[in-house]
Amino acid sequence: MVIKRDFKGARGRIERVRGTAATLALEAILFLDMANIRYLVGFTGSEGALIVGEKNNYLLVDGRYTSQARREAHDAEVREYRDKVEGIASIIEGEGWKNCGIESMAVTLRDYIKLRDRLGGRELRCLAEEVAFLRAVKDAAEVDKVKEAIGISSSAFLSVLAGLRPGVEERDVALELEYQIRRGGAENVSFETIVASGENSALPHARPGRRRLEAGDLVVIDYGAVCEGYCSDETCTVAVGDVSDRQREVYGIVKEAHDRAIAAVRAGVACSEVDRVARDFLTERGLGKHFSHGTGHGVGLRVHEEPRLSYLSKDRLEPGMILTVEPGVYLPGSWGIRIEDMVIVEEEGCKVLTTIPKDLRVVG
Numbered sequence: 001m002v003i004k005r006d007f008k009g010a011r012g013r014i015e016r017v018r019g020t021a022a023t024l025a026l027e028a029i030l031f032l033d034m035a036n037i038r039y040l041v042g043f044t045g046s047e048g049a050l051i052v053g054e055k056n057n058y059l060l061v062d063g064r065y066t067s068q069a070r071r072e073a074h075d076a077e078v079r080e081y082r083d084k085v086e087g088i089a090s091i092i093e094g095e096g097w098k099n100c101g102i103e104s105m106a107v108t109l110r111d112y113i114k115l116r117d118r119l120g121g122r123e124l125r126c127l128a129e130e131v132a133f134l135r136a137v138k139d140a141a142e143v144d145k146v147k148e149a150i151g152i153s154s155s156a157f158l159s160v161l162a163g164l165r166p167g168v169e170e171r172d173v174a175l176e177l178e179y180q181i182r183r184g185g186a187e188n189v190s191f192e193t194i195v196a197s198g199e200n201s202a203l204p205h206a207r208p209g210r211r212r213l214e215a216g217d218l219v220v221i222d223y224g225a226v227c228e229g230y231c232s233d234e235t236c237t238v239a240v241g242d243v244s245d246r247q248r249e250v251y252g253i254v255k256e257a258h259d260r261a262i263a264a265v266r267a268g269v270a271c272s273e274v275d276r277v278a279r280d281f282l283t284e285r286g287l288g289k290h291f292s293h294g295t296g297h298g299v300g301l302r303v304h305e306e307p308r309l310s311y312l313s314k315d316r317l318e319p320g321m322i323l324t325v326e327p328g329v330y331l332p333g334s335w336g337i338r339i340e341d342m343v344i345v346e347e348e349g350c351k352v353l354t355t356i357p358k359d360l361r362v363v364g
Helices: 010-023 034-041 066-072 084-095 109-118 140-163 170-183 198-202 245-264 271-284
Strands: 028-031 049-053 057-061 077-080 099-103 123-127 194-197 218-223 225-227 234-240 296-298 305-309 322-325 328-331 335-338 341-346 349-352 361-363
Touching: 010 028, 010 034, 010 049, 028 034, 028 084, 034 049, 034 057, 049 084, 057 066, 057 084, 066 077, 077 084, 084 109, 109 123, 140 170, 140 218, 140 225, 140 234, 140 341, 140 361, 170 194, 170 218, 194 198, 198 218, 198 328, 198 335, 218 335, 234 245, 234 335, 245 271, 245 322, 245 328, 245 335, 245 341, 245 349, 271 305, 305 322
Parallel strands: 028 099, 057 077, 099 123, 234 361
Antiparallel strands: 028 049, 049 057, 194 218, 218 234, 296 305, 296 322, 322 341, 328 335, 341 349
């Protein structure tokens, strides 16, 4: 990682990018990811480009967003374009920059080739890891927004629990939960709400459908809210009616893996180590092959951000990172369990931000 993360609040964000550009011997960096653009200059539109230069910054938008950009954006001169690539090229040429970095994950191959060809001999360097962690460490204002999102989504979840009973369709639970999230003040849901019952709960990213809840079901409910752009993400698994001894046993195992992973989170720990703690425990209990995804991920302006709690990760945790911890076990054709909380990394451990207790809850 090259991005310098000595966080100094919102006013220091542009300077951190400039420090990264200097480290990479670049005269400017072009941002096309709208979450990064919002993070750096405050523009909340859905289309645009931001060029951060050594001295000057430019926010480029089309005519739909010119007034909005001039009202919202700070630390950048707003320019309107008719053709995005042409607009970007004119800024780079006008500044006389000989090289410029570009977010490789946020540009299409077509636009990259078009811009490269338009710039002639100027260097257009693709950046990935160098800027991937730009938003990873949160400041106090960001943490407050995440907490607000958590509060709204938690209240919404508790309000729908009474409606979980045999005969109710998954999609109706999801619709009610999303309605309560919006009614509670969220600007949106973080992602399409997951309500997966019975055999559907064995699908990690099941979509709520017409299946009706039945006595004896485990129901995985994965939900989140967005407040001022910042997301929450939490999963509760509840039982409807009777719980079998095996379901209760496996729930306890997943809960222990979840608790052990949270206990492993602290500044300086490798992301892969947190994943290993959860995965090794599930493996010891004979369930490792049924844990099919990473143990967690960063959350902020996007519901999935860096860092990733994965055995593939080479990164380490830093104070101020907000993460999910979400081990799961999925038994195909039978049922599944996922338990997810959000935590913030601290020097000597972490603090759990989500507030819904994760002991097995039986409803209906």
